[in-house]
Amino acid sequence: xxxxxxxxxxxxxxxxxxxxxxxxxxxxxxxxxxxxxxxxxxxxxxxxxxxxxxxxxxxxxxxxxxxxxxxxxxxxxxxxxxxxxxxxxxxxxxxxxxxxxxxxxxxxxxxxxxxxxxxxxxxxxxxxxxxxxxxxxxxxxxxxxxxxxxxxxxxxxxxxxxxxxxxxxxxxxxxxxxxxxxxxxxxxxxxxxxxxxxxxxxxxxxxxxxxxxxxxxxxxxxxxxxx
Numbered sequence: 206x207x208x209x210x211x212x213x214x215x216x217x218x219x220x221x222x223x224x225x226x227x228x229x230x231x232x233x234x235x236x237x238x239x240x241x242x243x244x245x246x247x248x249x250x251x252x253x254x255x256x257x258x259x260x261x262x263x264x265x266x267x268x269x270x271x272x273x274x275x276x277x278x279x280x281x282x283x284x285x286x287x288x289x290x291x292x293x294x295x296x297x298x299x300x301x302x303x304x305x306x307x308x309x310x311x312x313x314x315x316x317x318x319x320x321x322x323x324x325x326x327x328x329x330x331x332x333x334x335x336x337x338x339x340x341x342x343x344x345x346x347x348x349x350x351x352x353x354x355x356x357x358x359x360x361x362x363x364x365x366x367x368x369x370x371x372x373x374x375x376x377x378x379x380x381x382x383x384x385x386x387x388x389x390x391x392x393x394x395x396x397x398x399x400x401x402x403x404x405x406x407x408x409x410x411x412x413x414x415x416x417x418x419x420x421x422x423x424x425x426x427x428x429x430x431x432x
């Protein structure tokens with residue numbers, strides 16, 4: 206009887222205020238459709254594009270002026286809108302009023318990875334922010350997302366009011382930086398093969414194939430040792 210295929214771990218380092226991370230999510234999904242026979246465990250890891258944003262967030266217009274200058278922001282986001290449209294993402298940047306500090310959103314994603322549906326939480330945070338213009342620093346909205354991801358709303362609301370896992374999230378962000386991650390998304394396949402940026406699905410498929418080849422080789426060597 207054939208052994209079951211080994212599960213491929215895919216770690217995605219991202220920030221929910223990063224539009225390219227949303228695009229990268231869609232491209233990863235397309236790659237996984239091409240390799241639908243491979244069992245995977247996709248795990249979302251935190252990153253902060255700008256940890257200097259106050260906990261309550263800041264005016265997005267002010268943030269963009271500070272980051273890009275008043276002239277360049279429109280050009281940058283027009284290119285992102287075009288790339289998003291190709292992935293079926295109807296970016297609505299004009300609806301976003303606040304640039305968020307994303308630590309609380311990352312705490313929620315962390316909790317969803319333990320006892321809820323992390324993929325649903327990530328998708329709803331991305332779509333809520335980039336399509337509906339929701340405030341990712343609003344505890345009530347985060348509690349809504351938590352409930353949609355199968356978590357207990359009241360428990361999450363209480364956790365968000367305190368500092369649970371805040372240090373752990375910051376520690377993971379620092380670890381990513383020590384690993385050399387300076388921008389996101391960053392995809393790590395099988396703990397070994399790294400793809401930086403929202404690359405074409407074909408690039409992700411190639412990384413998946415390499416990681417699966419390694420897993421298969423390791424699994425085969427383990428089977429021979431136990432014969």
